Amino acid sequence: KHLGKNRWNVYRPDRDSSREMASRLVWNDRIAQALEQDLLLLHFQGVYHAGDGRLAHLEALIRMRDEAGSGQLIMPADFIVPAEKSGKILEIDRWVIRQCIQLLAGHPQLPAIAINISGRSFDDPELPAWIGNQLLRHRVAPQRLLVELTETAAISDMGDAARFIAALRQTGCPICLDDFGTGFASFAYLKNLQADVLKIDGMFIRDLPQEPDNQVFVRAIIEVAHGMGKLAVAEFVEDAATLEMLRQMGVDMVQGYHLDRPRADHPALTVAVAD
Ligand code: C2E
Ligand code: MG
Ligand code: MG
Ligand code: MG
Numbered sequence: 001k002h003l004g005k006n007r008w009n010v011y012r013p014d015r016d017s018s019r020e021m022a023s024r025l026v027w028n029d030r031i032a033q034a035l036e037q038d039l040l041l042l043h044f045q046g047v048y049h050a051g052d053g054r055l056a057h058l059e060a061l062i063r064m065r066d067e068a069g070s071g072q073l074i075m076p077a078d079f080i081v082p083a084e085k086s087g088k089i090l091e092i093d094r095w096v097i098r099q100c101i102q103l104l105a106g107h108p109q110l111p112a113i114a115i116n117i118s119g120r121s122f123d124d125p126e127l128p129a130w131i132g133n134q135l136l137r138h139r140v141a142p143q144r145l146l147v148e149l150t151e152t153a154a155i156s157d158m159g160d161a162a163r164f165i166a167a168l169r170q171t172g173c174p175i176c177l178d179d180f181g182t183g184f185a186s187f188a189y190l191k192n193l194q195a196d197v198l199k200i201d202g203m204f205i206r207d208l209p210q211e212p213d214n215q216v217f218v219r220a221i222i223e224v225a226h227g228m229g230k231l232a233v234a235e236f237v238e239d240a241a242t243l244e245m246l247r248q249m250g251v252d253m254v255q256g257y258h259l260d261r262p263r264a265d266h267p268a269l270t271v272a273v274a275d
Helices: 018-036 076-086 089-106 119-123 127-137 151-156 158-171 187-192 212-227 240-249 267-274
Strands: 040-049 055-065 112-117 145-150 175-180 197-200 231-234
Touching (some): 018 076, 055 076, 089 119, 089 145, 127 158, 212 231
């Protein structure tokens, strides 16, 4: 189904090595268990205004507790792809949205929160309306929930992505194209995908001061974003020199280990919750 409509594929077990199959089954179980036993949790990382360093919003990043109770967290790089393959990602995405809306509803002083949604969720035509209903039910202003979609996912399924984004815009949530620059979005695509924010992929940002080619790309992306009335964010800002260069280039917002690391008890959260 992820290949788009009006396509079909013959399932060929011989193509799936038995090892891959076994690991897929293990992940299916672990994800189902995590959803049932409350083993998922969110870490939060700040996204800051480049100009004055004020917090703009928080990005929610998912982790999974290890069921054995080792205290070790399982990172999304390990379970998001298996969850996308099994379709469990649709439940995970809704879990994240529910958590964040509840958090926002309970704490009006909290800054906006950005969530990540899998490209698989484009297959879930009811999701945008469901988000709108959740926001309404909890009386959360849609501007407080930013939705990040990866550029690659959007391009691999342009029709569904454009429809999904259009529906999402109806709810009033700002939309961000994540990992921008890795998916070869043409200008025509960019016109179709009505995003408010372009988040420049970290691969162009790390080592920015040492990489003249990346400086050219980053400047160009910022110019395109601004020319189209969008904001540009840089992720993976790991040192002061990179931050300074991005400021000079006119980037709007910055995120990265130089500013803070994702964590469950982000100060912006604890302050708001303690109030
Ligand atoms: P992303 O949305 O592009 O998130 C940025 C990733 O870079 C995060 O990894 C973050 O912890 C990491 N990061 C932030 N600052 C720095 C930095 O300065 N240097 C370096 N090297 N890394 C930095 P994380 O949390 O492991 O998430 C990885 C990806 O998993 C995310 O990429 C996103 O695509 C996906 N993901 C995370 N949470 C969710 C979720 O709730 N739902 C879905 N569907 N996907 C998620
Ligand atoms: Mg993101
Ligand atoms: Mg990203
Ligand atoms: Mg990424």
